[in-house]
Amino acid sequence: MxxxxxxxxxxxxxxxxxxxxxxxxxxxxxxxxxxxxxxxxxxxxxxxxxxxxxxxxxxxxYTISEAINAVIQKPLTGLLTGLPGYLLIFGLSTCFWVIGIHGTNVLKPVYQATTLQAILANTEAVSNGQTPQYILNDTFISCFTTCGGAGCTIGLIVAILIFSKRDDYQTIAKLSLLPGVFNINETMTFGLPVVLNPMMAIPFILAPIASATFAYFMTTIGFCGMMVYAVPWTTPPLLIAWLGTGGNIGAVITQFICICLSFVIYLPFVLISNKQKVEA
Structure with a gap:
C-alpha cells in the first residue's frame, strides 16, 4: 500500500x-x-x-516488507492470538457498527492477515501430524464471534420471533432469518435497526464478547475442537463448526450453546422493546 x-x-x-x-x-x-x-x-x-x-x-x-513484518505484523500476531486483544478488536468493531460505521470492513485489514495466518498454520500442523497452536483464527471468528453476522444477531432474531410483540420487529426478523442463517445481517443492523439504537447497542456489543470468551474456554479445556480448516464465512451455523474442526461434535455443541447464550443476552432487551411506543 x-x-x-x-x-x-x-x-x-x-x-x-x-x-x-x-x-x-x-x-x-x-x-x-x-x-x-x-x-x-x-x-x-x-x-x-x-x-x-x-x-x-x-x-x-531487512527488506521493507521484512521490517514491516517485524515491527507491525509480529506484535499484532501476539495481540490478536491472545484473548484480551481479540476481544478488544471485536468490541471496537461492534462499537463502530452501532454508530453507523461498518466495523468489520474498517478493522478487517488490521486483523485478517493475522487470523488467516493462524488458520493456515493450524491446517499445516494437522497435515503434518502435529498439534495446532492457534485457538483464535479466521474460522473461529465466523463460528463464534460473528455467528449470524456482526453482534451474533442470530440470537436476536430468535428472541424476536419467539417473544417480541411488535409487528415491526416481527416483520424484520422474518425477513432476516434466511440471510442470518448465512451470517448476513444488514437487514437487522439497518432495518430493525441496531445502528444508532442505544438499547440494542448493549447486547450487540456484549453477545460476541460472551460467545467468543465461552468458546475460547471450551477449546482450552478440550471440549471444543480447535478450528483447523478455513471455511467460508457464509457457511451456516453448526455446519461451520463441524467443517472447521474436521468433524468435532464438541465444537458443534459449543456453537449451539453460544447461540443460546446470545439469545439469553438479547432477550431482556427484546422484552423491554415490547413496552416501547412504536412511532408511526
Whole structure:
C-alpha cells in the first residue's frame, strides 16, 4: 500500500511537470507517441522506489516488507492470538457498527492477515501430524464471534420471533432469518435497526464478547475442537463448526450453546422493546 501510494505520487509529479517527455514527430500515431512521452517518468519512478528499497536493505539488513513484518505484523500476531486483544478488536468493531460505521470492513485489514495466518498454520500442523497452536483464527471468528453476522444477531432474531410483540420487529426478523442463517445481517443492523439504537447497542456489543470468551474456554479445556480448516464465512451455523474442526461434535455443541447464550443476552432487551411506543 505504501509503495503504491508513493510510487504513483512520484510518477504523477514527474509526468505532470512535462520536463521529461520524449517528443515524437507528428507523423507518429498519438497512441504510440503517448507511450514514449511517459516512458522516462515511469523509468525514473521505478529507479527511485527500487533504489530506496536497496538502500534500506543495505542499511538495515531487512527488506521493507521484512521490517514491516517485524515491527507491525509480529506484535499484532501476539495481540490478536491472545484473548484480551481479540476481544478488544471485536468490541471496537461492534462499537463502530452501532454508530453507523461498518466495523468489520474498517478493522478487517488490521486483523485478517493475522487470523488467516493462524488458520493456515493450524491446517499445516494437522497435515503434518502435529498439534495446532492457534485457538483464535479466521474460522473461529465466523463460528463464534460473528455467528449470524456482526453482534451474533442470530440470537436476536430468535428472541424476536419467539417473544417480541411488535409487528415491526416481527416483520424484520422474518425477513432476516434466511440471510442470518448465512451470517448476513444488514437487514437487522439497518432495518430493525441496531445502528444508532442505544438499547440494542448493549447486547450487540456484549453477545460476541460472551460467545467468543465461552468458546475460547471450551477449546482450552478440550471440549471444543480447535478450528483447523478455513471455511467460508457464509457457511451456516453448526455446519461451520463441524467443517472447521474436521468433524468435532464438541465444537458443534459449543456453537449451539453460544447461540443460546446470545439469545439469553438479547432477550431482556427484546422484552423491554415490547413496552416501547412504536412511532408511526
Amino acid at each position: 505504501i509503495a503504491a501510494l508513493v510510487s504513483v505520487e512520484i510518477y504523477c509529479r514527474i509526468a505532470n511537470s512535462g520536463k521529461l517527455k520524449i517528443k515524437m514527430p507528428d507523423s507518429v500515431p498519438p497512441n504510440v507517441a503517448g507511450t514514449f512521452e511517459l516512458l522516462l517518468p515511469a523509468v525514473i519512478t521505478i529507479l527511485i522506489v527500487s533504489g530506496f528499497g536497496m538502500i534500506f536493505q543495505y542499511a538495515t539488513s
